[in-house]
Amino acid sequence: MTIRLKGKTLLIKLSDPWDLGESFGWQPLSAVVVAAKVDDKGGALLVRMKSPFIYKDVRCEYFVAVPRYDNSSVAGLAVGRPVLCAITRVPEDRLEAEDPFDLSWWRGGVAGIGEVATE
Amino acid sequence: MALAIVVGAAWLLTAGVPGIVVATYAAAPKAAAILESVTSEYSGGPVGASPVPLGAAAQAAEELAARGAPSGSRVFERVVSRAELEATQSSGVLRGGRSGRNFFTNNASLDAKWAQQRLGLDGPLRDFRIRFSVADDIKVSGPGRVPGGQSGTPGGGREFFTDDLTPIDILRVDPLRR
Numbered sequence: 248m249t250i251r252l253k254g255k256t257l258l259i260k261l262s263d264p265w266d267l268g269e270s271f272g273w274q275p276l277s278a279v280v281v282a283a284k285v286d287d288k289g290g291a292l293l294v295r296m297k298s299p300f301i302y303k304d305v306r307c308e309y310f311v312a313v314p315r316y317d318n319s320s321v322a323g324l325a326v327g328r329p330v331l332c333a334i335t336r337v338p339e340d341r342l343e344a345e346d347p348f349d350l351s352w353w354r355g356g357v358a359g360i361g362e363v364a365t366e
Numbered sequence: 367m368a369l370a371i372v373v374g375a376a377w378l379l380t381a382g383v384p385g386i387v388v389a390t391y392a393a394a395p396k397a398a399a400i401l402e403s404v405t406s407e408y409s410g411g412p413v414g415a416s417p418v419p420l421g422a423a424a425q426a427a428e429e430l431a432a433r434g435a436p437s438g439s440r441v442f443e444r445v446v447s448r449a450e451l452e453a454t455q456s457s458g459v460l461r462g463g464r465s466g467r468n469f470f471t472n473n474a475s476l477d478a479k480w481a482q483q484r485l486g487l488d489g490p491l492r493d494f495r496i497r498f499s500v501a502d503d504i505k506v507s508g509p510g511r512v513p514g515g516q517s518g519t520p521g522g523g524r525e526f527f528t529d530d531l532t533p534i535d536i537l538r539v540d541p542l543r544r
Contacts, residue, residue, distance in 0.1 A: 262466030264489035265450040273464045315513050331467065335516045350516060358488040358516040361466065 252283040252324055257294060259312070259334060261361040268359070270302050277366070278310070283321060284348055289314035290321040291348040292332075292363070302357055307336045311348055312363050321363075329364035439499040439535070440506065442526060444470040445481045445492035445542060454496065460532040468528045472509070478542035486512045486521030494541055498534040505530065 259276040261268045278294035292312040299308035312332040314320055323330050336357035341347050446454065453462030460468045475481040478491040500506060508526030515521065 260466050263469065264487070265447050265461070265464075266489065268464060268466065269449065273466065275465075316510070317513075333513070333516050353516060355488075355517045360469075 252280045252292065252321065255280045255324070256297075256366040257292075257324070258364050258366050259294075259310075259332075259361045260364070261334070261359050262331075263360045267302060267357065271300055276361075281309070281342070282347060285320060285322050289317070289319055289330075292321050292324075293337075293342070293347050305336065305357055307357055309337050309339055309342065311335050311337050311350055313348075313350070315360060324363065324365055327365055329362050332361060332363045334359050334361050334363075439501050441497060441499050441537065442470045442472055442506075443474040443495055443497050445474050445478075445485065445487070445495050447490070448493045451494050451496065451539065454534070455536065458533055458535075460498070460500075460528070460534050463531055468532050470526050471512075471524050472526065473524065476540055476542055478544050481542060482515075483519050484512065484521065484523035485525075486515040486519050486523070488515045488517045488519065491544065492542060494539055496536055497538040497540075498536045500528075500532060500534055504528060504532055 257278050257280060259278055261273065261276070277297040279297060280292055281295050282293040284290050290313075294310050294312060296308050296310070299306060301307065312321070312330075312334045315331045315333050319330050321330055321332075335350055335353060337347075337350075337353075444460070450461060453464075454460060457463050460470070469485075471485060474495050475484060476495060478493075481487070481495070482491055506526050506528055509524045510526075512521035512523040512525045
């Protein structure tokens with residue numbers, strides 16, 4: 248199922264981890280939805296930061312956002328409802344993956360928790 | 367109104383492992399509800415690791431009183447980095463008053479890796495556990511079950527949160543074991 252979020256601008260307000268938030272002063276991060284999906288686990292978003300940043304020598308431009316709680320869904324964003332998400336940095340080549348939302352390969356790196364809302 | 371002090375001693379005895387479950391409330395029915403909500407799960411670390419010494423619940427209550435915390439305050443814990451600890455201590459506000467949601471638990475392990483696992487944390491292992499009180503007029507949401515982290519930490523611990531600026535009274539700081 249596809250929901251109409253592609254191209255929308257989102258604001259990501261990070262809550263954790265501390266070091267990552269400190270690195271950009273806890274300012275809301277503006278990002279554009281590259282792709283979105285809805286499934287029975289709440290769906291996922293692939294977003295691109297409008298202002299990519301470097302954190303611990305890693306360029307952070309693309310992130311996958313997945314709802315943190317079982318009872319929430321990225322679909323809520325379509326009606327303006329913020330969603331608390333786990334946010335994981337992914338390398339650019341993941342955009343070419345068969346399932347760019349898949350994080351099963353991920354074993355560590357830049358990740359956090361934050362509220363995702365439409366601008 | 368008499369202060370009701372609720373300690374999950376029965377659970378501690380039946381589980382046979384140490385842990386801390388403390389809630390001080392001004393109203394007994396509320397305390398009973400909290401007791402029910404916080405005594406059903408152990409998140410204090412591997413069995414036998416003794417992350418919290420026996421009697422810690424009573425000790426925390428004494429600390430609360432000794433520090434002049436107002437009646438009706440509640441006690442929670444959060445694992446933090448050294449930098450976050452310093453910001454919290456200097457500001458008197460959870461997470462140093464940074465924006466975003468303030469997550470915490472009622473019982474964090476003193477084992478850094480176990481805390482990471484149970485609290486579903488990503489990123490570097492945290493350095494300290496702080497125990498703190500929150501005034502009763504601060505809206506605390508929860509408890510809920512901690513979801514797993516992105517790096518494979520399973521979660522499963524107990525999670526509370528606030529969305530507002532949260533002044534706290536730090537009762538205790540313990541370094542986490544690595």
